[in-house]
Amino acid sequence: xxxxxxxxxxxxxxxxxxxxxxxxxxxxxxxxxxxxxxxxxxxxxxxxxxxxxxxxxxxxxxxxxxxxxxxxxxxxxxxxxxxxxxxxxxxxxxxxxxxxxxxxxxxxxxxxxxxxxxxxxxxxxxxxxxxxxxxxxxxxxxxxxxxxxxxxxxxxxxxxxxxxxxxxxxxxxxxxxxxxxxxxxxxxxxxxxxxxxxxxxxxxxxxxxxxxxxxxxxxxxxxxxxxxxxxxxxxxxxxxxxxxxxxxxxxxxxxxxxxxxxxxxxxxxxxxxxxxxxxxxxxxxxxxxxxxxxxxxxxxxxxxxxxxxxxxxxxxxxxxxxxxxxxxxxxxxxxxxxxxxxxxxxxxxxxxxxxxxxxxxxxxxxxxxxxxxxxxxxxxxxxxxxxxxxxxxxxxxxxxxxxxxxxxxxxxxxxxxxxxxxxxxxxxxxxxxxxxxxxxxxxxxxxxxxxxxxxxxxxxxxxxxxxxxxxxxxxxxxxxx
Numbered sequence: 001x002x003x004x005x006x007x008x009x010x011x012x013x014x015x016x017x018x019x020x021x022x023x024x025x026x027x028x029x030x031x032x033x034x035x036x037x038x039x040x041x042x043x044x045x046x047x048x049x050x051x052x053x054x055x056x057x058x059x060x061x062x063x064x065x066x067x068x069x070x071x072x073x074x075x076x077x078x079x080x081x082x083x084x085x086x087x088x089x090x091x092x093x094x095x096x097x098x099x100x101x102x103x104x105x106x107x108x109x110x111x112x113x114x115x116x117x118x119x120x121x122x123x124x125x126x127x128x129x130x131x132x133x134x135x136x137x138x139x140x141x142x143x144x145x146x147x148x149x150x151x152x153x154x155x156x157x158x159x160x161x162x163x164x165x166x167x168x169x170x171x172x173x174x175x176x177x178x179x180x181x182x183x184x185x186x187x188x189x190x191x192x193x194x195x196x197x198x199x200x201x202x203x204x205x206x207x208x209x210x211x212x213x214x215x216x217x218x219x220x221x222x223x224x225x226x227x228x229x230x231x232x233x234x235x236x237x238x239x240x241x242x243x244x245x246x247x248x249x250x251x252x253x254x255x256x257x258x259x260x261x262x263x264x265x266x267x268x269x270x271x272x273x274x275x276x277x278x279x280x281x282x283x284x285x286x287x288x289x290x291x292x293x294x295x296x297x298x299x300x301x302x303x304x305x306x307x308x309x310x311x312x313x314x315x316x317x318x319x320x321x322x323x324x325x326x327x328x329x330x331x332x333x334x335x336x337x338x339x340x341x342x343x344x345x346x347x348x349x350x351x352x353x354x355x356x357x358x359x360x361x362x363x364x365x366x367x368x369x370x371x372x373x374x375x376x377x378x379x380x381x382x383x384x385x386x387x388x389x390x391x392x393x394x395x396x397x398x399x400x401x402x403x404x405x406x407x408x409x410x411x412x413x414x415x416x417x418x419x420x421x422x423x424x425x426x427x428x429x430x431x432x433x434x435x436x437x438x439x440x441x442x443x444x445x446x447x448x449x450x451x452x453x454x455x456x457x458x459x460x461x462x463x464x465x466x467x468x469x470x471x472x473x474x475x476x477x478x479x480x481x
């Protein structure tokens with residue numbers, strides 16, 4: 001597969017010259033954490049983090065390329081094989097990665113489950129590892145100590161169990177961990193790192209190059225990921241509640257609503273001046289214009305080039321159980337992929353002593369919880385890589401090569417529309433920010449959203465028709481080709 005006309009095959013790309021310049025930076029902050037004297041992380045005009053050189057002639061930046069999740073020539077399969085491939089007890093699946101167990105379940109403590117995004121399994125694992133002395137600190141995302149409209153959440157190195165409770169919610173918000181990399185290197189103890197798939201990959205790549213970091217980060221837990229959002233997403237949702245983003249101190253992207261399906265959650269904004277004047281204001285996400293994640297509003301461009309949904313390089317990965325038999329539970333249920341024998345034992349003990357309610361989950365069921373995202377990150381990705389190469393643009397090396405035939409005609413149209421809605425959302429919200437409310441943004445986005453909805457509906461109708469035809473042919477005993 002071609003990497004870029006300007007680079008030899010399999011050569012690492014420059015972090016600034018290729019990754020940032022082509023919008024492929026996910027803003028994790030690893031490069032700035034490893035070279036704080038050379039780089040710093042800043043929010044750009046689109047509300048996305050990216051590294052900025054401290055001098056006009058920075059030295060050593062390109063030496064960091066092999067630790068960048070979107071510049072490195074080392075992919076998730078390479079990393080996972082080096083970590084888990086020697087264990088004969090682990091199975092491997094192309095869409096899941098290595099695994100020893102796959103589960104579905106939740107924590108049995110009512111308060112813990114209620115205050116979590118879904119089933120509470122990530123923070124349960126973190127709290128167990130910390131309380132039992134297996135790790136001495138947890139690197140995780142918590143509300144910012146110095147809340148500001150564009151700094152609502154941050155990575156922090158947490159050593160206190162009570163403080164760890166602040167990490168129980170998912171944050172659909174840009175964060176970066178450059179600040180804690182020096183702290184981890186200087187920390188006297190073992191660290192659990194919790195992050196998105198690309199963030200965990202970055203930590204794994206850094207550990208390969210930095211023995212000190214490798215010795216300190218002994219455990220990792222990943223979150224399933226559809227894509228990352230810019231700060232524009234939280235601004236848009238805050239205004240959707242009728243509140244002013246400049247007066248908000250924090251937000252909850254996954255407010256559970258009693259009596260509703262788990263995937264029918266709400267968004268809540270907290271602050272001194274909200275629409276209700278009571279300190280908080282919320283809205284069901286179903287009432288938000290263009291609420292579906294398939295529209296890719298405010299999505300980082302880097303996510304167009306990602307093929308890891310289930311954090312395949314993490315010791316354990318957790319996601320939502322988005323299946324009909326589980327979403328009816330308004331309290332939330334999680335799916336769990338375990339790759340580490342140590343965490344597998346921890347989970348088994350938690351189930352045995354009643355702290356966890358768990359059931360086994362087949363690989364087919366697990367994949368079904370993420371099927372639309374997997375399709376977007378497999379067939380959709382291959383077509384998007386083809387488009388990039390057609391335009392002569394650099395793109396990260398991926399496990400799946402560019403393929404113009406990976407998508408049918410309708411899904412190709414959907415890819416173009418999703419890229420258009422992503423780009424348009426940034427442009428129109430930038431114009432909306434200096435106006436009140438969301439009227440300008442909604443008016444400009446409505447035609448494109450309607451066309452996108454129609455294209456996606458036609459695609460699903462075609463898929464359902466084909467599935468019905470196959471089932472009918474099987475019933476008739478005919479060849480279902």
